[in-house]
Amino acid sequence: MSDPNVLKILQDAGIDVLSCMQCGTCSGSCPSGHYTILNTRRLVRKARKNKDMLHDDDLWMCATCYNCQERCPRGIKIVDAILSIRTIAVHEGIMLPEHRAVSQFMLEYGHAVPINDATKVMREGLGLELLPETVHKYPDALEDVKTLLRSCEFDKLVKD
Ligand code: SF4
Ligand code: SF4
Numbered sequence: 001m002s003d004p005n006v007l008k009i010l011q012d013a014g015i016d017v018l019s020c021m022q023c024g025t026c027s028g029s030c031p032s033g034h035y036t037i038l039n040t041r042r043l044v045r046k047a048r049k050n051k052d053m054l055h056d057d058d059l060w061m062c063a064t065c066y067n068c069q070e071r072c073p074r075g076i077k078i079v080d081a082i083l084s085i086r087t088i089a090v091h092e093g094i095m096l097p098e099h100r101a102v103s104q105f106m107l108e109y110g111h112a113v114p115i116n117d118a119t120k121v122m123r124e125g126l127g128l129e130l131l132p133e134t135v136h137k138y139p140d141a142l143e144d145v146k147t148l149l150r151s152c153e154f155d156k157l158v159k160d
Helices: 006-012 040-048 067-071 078-091 097-109 117-125 139-151
Strands: none
Touching (some): 006 040, 097 139
């Protein structure tokens, strides 16, 4: 396995984690951190020190709500950093088993979370159509989705 220089990759992308002053505004604003181990400030500190983040479970706990990025007093693109590091991790073959599993759903059904009967009942209760405007409603488009996923080699990235 290669050893990517994450800090340099972030800097090259214009993400200035070195300007972090460790104020903790990001962690305090983080809804995921209230329910998981995610500590955004710690994650940014690791990025600053160029420590191994590819094997840090925190990396996968972010829900990409952008609260932290909107509030960071230093204007650091925190979520962009997290997404960039996730991309590096996946290309290194590192991802949570749960994400690998939902990726298989994506490849098979064109949805990370395929619809089920309970969801249909909820949709009906909300006055929505039974099926969303996706491959569920237009099953002929599923082959197109699969072709797109194969063409960007998503299937190879997420294979077991
Ligand atoms: S809010 Fe910004 S400056 Fe403060 S700890 Fe988080 S990343 Fe660093
Ligand atoms: S984008 Fe991620 S890290 Fe930032 S506040 Fe939302 S869940 Fe937390």
